[in-house]
Amino acid sequence: MPHHLIDALVGAAAALVLPATAAGIAHNVTLASDIAATVEVRTVSLEFPVPGEFLKDAIPAASPVEKVNVGGFRIMKQQVGAAAYALCVSDSACEPADSAGHTGEDVPVTGVNYRDAVAFAEWYSRATGYPWRLPTAEEAAAAAGERFAGDAFSAAADDPANPAVAWLRRYREEAAAKRPADPAIKVRGYYGVNANGIEDFGGNVWEWTSTCYSRTTLAKDGAVESRTDNCGVRVLEGLHRAYMSGFVRDGKSGGCSVGTPPQHLGFRLVRDDSPLAHARLAAVRAWERATGS
Amino acid sequence: MFTRRQALMGAAAAAMLAAMPPMAAFANETEIAALPREQVALVAPPFVHAHSQVAQGGPKVVEFTMTIEEKPVVIDDEGTVLQGMTFDGSIPGPMMVVHEGDYVELTLVNPGSNSMPHNIDFHAATGALGGGALTLVNPGEQVKLRFKATRTGTFVYHCAPEGPMIPWHVVSGMSGTIMILPRDGLKNEKGEPLTYDKVFYVGENDFYIPRDEDGNFKAYENHGESYADTLEVMKGLVPTHVVFNGAKGALTGDNAMKARVGETVLIVHSQANRDTRPHLIGGHGDYVWEEGKFANPPAKDLETWFIRGGSAGAALYTFLQPGVYAYVNHNLIEAVELGATAHFLVEGDWNDDLMKQVEAPGPIPTH
Numbered sequence: 001m002p003h004h005l006i007d008a009l010v011g012a013a014a015a016l017v018l019p020a021t022a023a024g025i026a027h028n029v030t031l032a033s034d035i036a037a038t039v040e041v042r043t044v045s046l047e048f049p050v051p052g053e054f055l056k057d058a059i060p061a062a063s064p065v066e067k068v069n070v071g072g073f074r075i076m077k078q079q080v081g082a083a084a085y086a087l088c089v090s091d092s093a094c095e096p097a098d099s100a101g102h103t104g105e106d107v108p109v110t111g112v113n114y115r116d117a118v119a120f121a122e123w124y125s126r127a128t129g130y131p132w133r134l135p136t137a138e139e140a141a142a143a144a145g146e147r148f149a150g151d152a153f154s155a156a157a158d159d160p161a162n163p164a165v166a167w168l169r170r171y172r173e174e175a176a177a178k179r180p181a182d183p184a185i186k187v188r189g190y191y192g193v194n195a196n197g198i199e200d201f202g203g204n205v206w207e208w209t210s211t212c213y214s215r216t217t218l219a220k221d222g223a224v225e226s227r228t229d230n231c232g233v234r235v236l237e238g239l240h241r242a243y244m245s246g247f248v249r250d251g252k253s254g255g256c257s258v259g260t261p262p263q264h265l266g267f268r269l270v271r272d273d274s275p276l277a278h279a280r281l282a283a284v285r286a287w288e289r290a291t292g293s
Numbered sequence: 294m295f296t297r298r299q300a301l302m303g304a305a306a307a308a309m310l311a312a313m314p315p316m317a318a319f320a321n322e323t324e325i326a327a328l329p330r331e332q333v334a335l336v337a338p339p340f341v342h343a344h345s346q347v348a349q350g351g352p353k354v355v356e357f358t359m360t361i362e363e364k365p366v367v368i369d370d371e372g373t374v375l376q377g378m379t380f381d382g383s384i385p386g387p388m389m390v391v392h393e394g395d396y397v398e399l400t401l402v403n404p405g406s407n408s409m410p411h412n413i414d415f416h417a418a419t420g421a422l423g424g425g426a427l428t429l430v431n432p433g434e435q436v437k438l439r440f441k442a443t444r445t446g447t448f449v450y451h452c453a454p455e456g457p458m459i460p461w462h463v464v465s466g467m468s469g470t471i472m473i474l475p476r477d478g479l480k481n482e483k484g485e486p487l488t489y490d491k492v493f494y495v496g497e498n499d500f501y502i503p504r505d506e507d508g509n510f511k512a513y514e515n516h517g518e519s520y521a522d523t524l525e526v527m528k529g530l531v532p533t534h535v536v537f538n539g540a541k542g543a544l545t546g547d548n549a550m551k552a553r554v555g556e557t558v559l560i561v562h563s564q565a566n567r568d569t570r571p572h573l574i575g576g577h578g579d580y581v582w583e584e585g586k587f588a589n590p591p592a593k594d595l596e597t598w599f600i601r602g603g604s605a606g607a608a609l610y611t612f613l614q615p616g617v618y619a620y621v622n623h624n625l626i627e628a629v630e631l632g633a634t635a636h637f638l639v640e641g642d643w644n645d646d647l648m649k650q651v652e653a654p655g656p657i658p659t660h
C-alpha cells in the first residue's frame with residue numbers, strides 16, 4: 001500500500017491512483033530512496049545582486065552586488081510536482097493549487113502562493129522525516145548557477161534631477177526583454193538541466209524563495225543608511241527576479257512584481273539539517289507570528 | 294444655386310450663410326465631378342494618415358479603399374484567439390480624416406477569401422442607415438459609396454449587416470473612426486485656433502470569448518463554429534476582454550505611444566459598442582470633446598471623460614512632465630484585468646515646480 005504513495009512522491013509514476021485510505025498514512029514514508037531526488041550544491045562564492053529596492057541619494061538605484069558564500073545544502077533536482085502537491089491537498093495539509101487541468105502528466109505544481117509552498121514543505125517534512133524548506137534567494141542563485149538571472153534592470157546612470165529618466169529606461173529595458181508568451185505548463189525536465197544537474201531553472205515557472213522584500217536607503221558612498229523589511233512580499237527567482245505578495249497564486253496578477261510578470265508560480269525545496277538554516281527559518285517564523293501573516 | 298438662395302434671403306441670413314463653409318448647399322453630380330480628387334492611403338492605428346489641420350483650398354473628393362479581412366487574431370498574452378473580422382486588417386479599422394464639406398468616397402472590398410457579407414455604417418453620414426443599406430457586399434464583391442461630410446467631429450463607423458450579425462460583427466472587430474475637421478481647424482471655447490503636434494487613434498473593443506468546462510478560453514476553427522457560443526457570452530453583457538487597438542497590451546512596450554514634454558497630442562478614442570471613460574494617469578484633458586463633435590465648445594481640464602458606446606471623442610493635451618503615462622479606461626478592473634491600458638512614453642525635462650518627492654521613502658522616524 002505505501003508504494004502507491006511512494007511512487008507519487010517520487011513523481012515517477014505517470015498517472016497516480018491514490019486509494020482514499022492512503023491519505024492518512026503520508027507520515028509513514030521514510031525511506032530516503034523514495035523521496036524527491038536532490039542535488040548537493042557545494043559552497044560557492046557568488047557575485048549576488050541583493051534583492052529588494054534600493055534608493056541612493058533619494059533616487060532608485062541598481063541592486064548592490066555583494067560577494068556571498070552559499071552552499072552546503074541539498075535542493076530538489078526538480079520543481080515540486082503537481083502529483084506530490086495533490087497528495088498534500090488530499091491530506092488536508094495544503095490548499096488546492098489554482099492551476100487546473102494538468103492531471104496525469106508529470107508537471108510541476110503551479111498556481112501556488114508562498115503560503116502554499118511553506119505548507120507543503122511542512123507536510124513534506126512530516127511525510128518524509130527530512131527537514132524541507134524553501135531556499136533563500138542566495139541559495140536559489142547558487143543552485144541556478146549559470147541560469148541565475150537576478151534583477152531585470154541595468155545599473156545605468158540616471159538623472160537625479162529627472163526621475164522620469166529612470167522610469168523610461170526601466171520601461172524600455174522591460175519592453176526589450178519581453179519574451180513571447182509561454183503559457184503551456186511543460187512536463188518536468190522540459191527546460192533541461194543546468195551545470196549543477198538541476199532541472200528547469202529559467203523556464204516558465206518562477207520559484208518562491210523565503211527571502212523577504214526590503215527597501216534600503218544607501219548613502220552616497222553606498223553604505224546602508226536604513227532598511228525596511230516587508231515579509232508580506234517574497235522574492236521569486238526565475239527568468240528574471242520578481243517580488244510578489246505571499247498570497248498571490250497567479251504570476252500575471254502582479255502583486256508588487258517589477259518587470260514583465262512571471263508566467264507561473266511554483267517552487268522547489270531545500271533539504272538540510274544545518275543549524276544555520278534552522279535559525280534563518282525561525283527568524284522568518286517569528287516575523288510571521290509577530291505580524292500575523 | 295448659391296447666388297439664387299442668397300437673393301431669396303435677407304441680409305442677416307446671407308451673412309450667416311457666408312460664414313458657413315462653401316458647398317453647404319446641395320451640389321449636383323456635374324459640380325461634384327468638377328471637384329479636385331485626392332487619394333489617401335490609410336494607415337493602421339494608433340497612427341493616422343498625414344493630413345492638414347486647416348483645409349487647403351476648397352472642398353474635394355477624398356478617396357479611401359478598405360479591404361475587409363476575416364482572420365483569427367490573438368487578443369492577449371495567453372494566446373487567446375478571436376475569430377476576428379476587420380476593416381483593412383486592423384482592429385480597430387483605420388481612421389480617416391477629411392474636412393467639413395469634403396466628400397468621402399469609399400471603395401469597400403470583400404475578397405472572395407472571406408465567408409460572410411459585410412457593409413459599413415458611417416455615423417458621420419446621412420441616410421441609408423449611414424450607408425449600410427447601400428454597401429452590403431458578398432465575398433468576391435466590392436462597392437463604392439460617396440457621402441458628404443456635413444458635420445464636424447469624430448464619428449464611429451462599423452459593420453451592420455443584419456439582425457444578430459450586427460453586434461457580432463462589431464464585437465469581432467469591425468469598427469473604426471472618421472474625423473471630420475472644421476475647414477479652419479479646431480478651436481477653443483473662444484473660437485481661437487487649437488492645433489496638435491501628433492494625433493493618436495485609440496480604438497477600444499469589448500470581446501466575448503467563450504470558455505470550456507475548465508474555464509479556459511475556447512479556440513474555434515472558423516467564424517461559423519464560434520458564433521453560437523459567442524452569442525451566448527455576448528448576451529451576458531460581460532466582456533472577457535476590454536482592449537485598446539485590438540489586443541491586451543497592444544499599445545504598451547515597444548508599441549507604447551511616444552511624445553515629448555511640450556508636445557500637444559490629440560487622442561481620438563472610439564468605442565462602437567459600449568460606454569468607456571478614458572483617463573490619462575498623471576495628466577489631463579486640456580480640451581475635450583467628449584461627444585466628439587467640434588461644433589460644441591470643448592470641455593476644459595477634465596480628469597476623465599466619457600465616451601458613449603457607439604461614439605468617438607477627442608481629447609487635446611500638452612504634456613508637461615516626462616515619464617511613463619498609463620492611458621486607461623478608468624473602470625480600473627477593465628483597465629488592469631481585462632486589458633484596457635495603453636502607455637505614453639514622454640521624454641523631456643522634469644519640472645520640480647509641478648511635483649517633487651521632498652523626502653524619499655524611508656523608515657518612520659522615532660523620537
Ligand SMILES: [Cu+2]
Nearest residue numbers: 411412452462
Ligand atoms: Cu461585417
